[in-house]
Amino acid sequence: xxxxxxxxxxxxxxxxxxxxxxxxxxxxxxxxxxxxxxxxxxxxxxxxxxxxxxxxxxxxxxxxxxxxxxxxxxxxxxxxxxxxxxxxxxxxxxxxxxxxxxxxxxxxxxxxxxxxxxxxxxxxxxxxxxxxxxxxxxxxxxxxxxxxxxxxxxxxxxxxxxxxxxxxxxxxxxxxxxxxxxxxxxxxxxxxxxxxxxxxxxxxxxxxxxxxxxxxxxxxxxxxxxxxxxxxxxxxxxxxxxxxxxxxxxxxxxxxxxxxxxxxxxxxxxxxxxxxxxxx
Amino acid sequence: xxxxxxxxxxxxxxxxxxxxxxxxxxxxxxxxxxxxxxxxxxxxxxxxxxxxxxxxxxxxxxxxxxxxxxxxxxxxxxxxxxxxxxxxxxxxxxxxxxxxxxxxxxxxxxxxxxxxxxxxxxxxxxxxxxxxxxxxxxxxxxxxxxxxxxxxxxxxxxxxxxxxxxxxxxxxxxxxxxxxxxxxxxxxxxxxxxxxxxxxxxxxxxxxxxxxxxxxxxxxxxxxxxxxxxxxxxxxxxxxxxxxxxxxxxxxxxxxxxxxxxxxxxxxxxxxxxxxxxxxxxxxxxxxxxxxxxxxxxxxxxxxxxxxxxxxxxxxxxxxxx
Numbered sequence: 001x002x003x004x005x006x007x008x009x010x011x012x013x014x015x016x017x018x019x020x021x022x023x024x025x026x027x028x029x030x031x032x033x034x035x036x037x038x039x040x041x042x043x044x045x046x047x048x049x050x051x052x053x054x055x056x057x058x059x060x061x062x063x064x065x066x067x068x069x070x071x072x073x074x075x076x077x078x079x080x081x082x083x084x085x086x087x088x089x090x091x092x093x094x095x096x097x098x099x100x101x102x103x104x105x106x107x108x109x110x111x112x113x114x115x116x117x118x119x120x121x122x123x124x125x126x127x128x129x130x131x132x133x134x135x136x137x138x139x140x141x142x143x144x145x146x147x148x149x150x151x152x153x154x155x156x157x158x159x160x161x162x163x164x165x166x167x168x169x170x171x172x173x174x175x176x177x178x179x180x181x182x183x184x185x186x187x188x189x190x191x192x193x194x195x196x197x198x199x200x201x202x203x204x205x206x207x208x209x210x211x212x213x214x215x216x217x218x219x220x221x222x223x224x225x226x227x228x229x230x231x232x233x234x235x236x237x238x239x240x241x242x243x244x245x246x247x248x249x250x251x252x253x254x255x256x257x258x259x260x261x262x263x264x265x266x267x268x269x270x271x272x273x274x275x276x277x278x279x280x
Numbered sequence: 281x282x283x284x285x286x287x288x289x290x291x292x293x294x295x296x297x298x299x300x301x302x303x304x305x306x307x308x309x310x311x312x313x314x315x316x317x318x319x320x321x322x323x324x325x326x327x328x329x330x331x332x333x334x335x336x337x338x339x340x341x342x343x344x345x346x347x348x349x350x351x352x353x354x355x356x357x358x359x360x361x362x363x364x365x366x367x368x369x370x371x372x373x374x375x376x377x378x379x380x381x382x383x384x385x386x387x388x389x390x391x392x393x394x395x396x397x398x399x400x401x402x403x404x405x406x407x408x409x410x411x412x413x414x415x416x417x418x419x420x421x422x423x424x425x426x427x428x429x430x431x432x433x434x435x436x437x438x439x440x441x442x443x444x445x446x447x448x449x450x451x452x453x454x455x456x457x458x459x460x461x462x463x464x465x466x467x468x469x470x471x472x473x474x475x476x477x478x479x480x481x482x483x484x485x486x487x488x489x490x491x492x493x494x495x496x497x498x499x500x501x502x503x504x505x506x507x508x509x510x511x512x513x514x515x516x517x518x519x520x521x522x523x524x525x526x527x528x529x530x531x532x533x534x535x536x537x538x539x540x541x542x543x544x545x546x547x548x549x550x551x552x553x554x555x556x557x558x559x560x561x562x563x564x565x566x567x568x569x570x571x572x573x574x575x576x577x578x579x580x581x582x583x584x585x586x587x588x589x590x591x592x593x594x595x596x597x598x599x600x601x602x
Contacts, residue, residue: 015399022396023414026476029429030417032440036432045438093328096321106318112326119329121525125533125558126583127336129565129575130343133350134336150332153325183310184317213422215536220566230424237428238544244432251425262420266413273416273477274484 075232098161202272348573485519
């Protein structure tokens with residue numbers, strides 16, 4: 001054992017170098033985003049390209065806010081609303097269904113669960129064209145309903161909460177609740193939900209990030225006048241790609257919240273992803 | 281008497297309690313609760329998914345058998361849309377582009393992820409969480425933001441990549457003008473974003489392998505390389521199949537990276553150099569409403585390809601590690 005550990009230590013300098021290089025590659029585009037966002041336009045076109053941040057961020061971001069075509073603040077507000085609503089709904093519906101599949105007996109349980117697992121494997125784009133038509137028929141085009149309602153539930157969320165509920169909640173606890181005369185919903189609210197909190201937090205974070213970052217569907221059903229943040233960024237970059245400092249200032253502002261959330265909760269997110277990987 | 285604890289205390293205005301009836305009502309309610317609750321709890325998923333997930337999927341199949349205009353009328357034409365695909369130059373172009381980018385991204389990405397996961401799996405690694413987080417961080421950012429940043433890195437005149445190439449004497453590349461160069465640029469975005477994710481999944485799989493297997497192998501004199509081939513890889517098969525399947529589904533649906541790289545041009549470059557299948561489907565079905573039925577056929581063709589590639593992957597991975 002001791003010998004083995006010594007052998008591992010001997011290979012370590014190379015190992016650390018490899019990992020540090022990987023980390024640099026991972027982090028550099030973030031840094032680059034900050035560099036361009038804080039440079040004036042003519043500095044960007046310098047040869048060699050700039051490698052350090054400067055002090056022009058205020059001016060660049062000011063151009064974003066003054067740009068009436070970017071609708072940046074509308075996009076920001078829309079993204080906050082949509083991400084929050086979708087996250088709360090996915091966590092609640094996922095917990096309820098996960099609890100039912102993990103701990104309640106009912107006819108057709110296994111078949112229904114299998115249905116949910118199968119739907120996770122079908123690409124969403126298969127329904128894209130008709131869904132777009134449905135949104136038109138409902139009169140939801142260019143409204144937040146179009147980017148919210150279809151995503152209020154998630155098969156992955158149900159599956160993840162079920163996996164967690166199976167191991168986190170003992171049957172005795174639920175039995176005890178029943179003996180005390182609690183209704184199923186009371187048991188869910190007072191016993192199950194508190195026990196599911198760690199998994200709910202991870203699911204919530206993942207859902208928030210995914211919704212915040214989603215692009216294809218909002219791009220399809222929203223106009224540039226009423227965008228989500230990602231749609232606003234993309235339109236900004238299509239129309240003003242010569243003004244990279246402006247585009248990058250906006251992109252950086254749209255990315256910083258995620259990076260902060262990730263630095264604060266990264267440990268839990270990574271733990272959740274890795275746990276989910278082993279179980280599925 | 282013990283049962284009375286399960287019923288609510290009588291409210292003052294209520295008539296004197298009649299225990300048997302109350303009890304039976306409570307029991308009926310209780311039974312109803314036990315029977316119905318589970319269905320109520322899973323109902324939101326099935327209702328919403330049914331309307332916005334499952335129904336559109338079936339409708340895609342139905343549409344693909346029609347000459348379908350999203351705002352106007354439609355006529356049944358059987359499998360004409362599908363036969364038309366075989367002679368459609370743009371469809372094959374999009375297929376080749378999709379697979380080109382798919383191979384350029386998936387293969388290096390998974391090899392790199394396997395390498396990094398093996399490194400991170402070392403028992404004596406310091407700052408493990410920090411490394412994991414840093415490597416995963418690219419996956420947190422939106423595809424749109426990534427595509428904007430990489431679009432600038434791969435800019436022809438003052439992009440960083442061309443500047444670095446000029447240092448080693450290579451002429452500036454017009455990245456979005458040719459197939460090989462645009463595929464490389466797009467694949468590099470995909471690789472940057474997904475290598476860390478795949479690393480974590482593979483790492484999770486590696487950590488689930490019992491440690492005593494390695495100890496036994498070490499006692500028998502197997503070196504680390506041999507342990508990797510004889511223990512890690514075979515035991516990792518299920519995880520590897522999972523990762524490959526996810527990459528396939530994601531890779532063949534590629535849309536945002538090429539679209540933003542093309543500055544929103546749905547045909548992907550002036551000559552469709554990097555239009556993917558998903559972009560072609562979008563062009564037919566949504567940008568151009570009158571060909572929605574044909575777009576639906578492209579959607580199903582995509583689905584069939586994903587299923588086939590997943591199957592081939594599955595068989596290959598299983599065989600190669602046996």
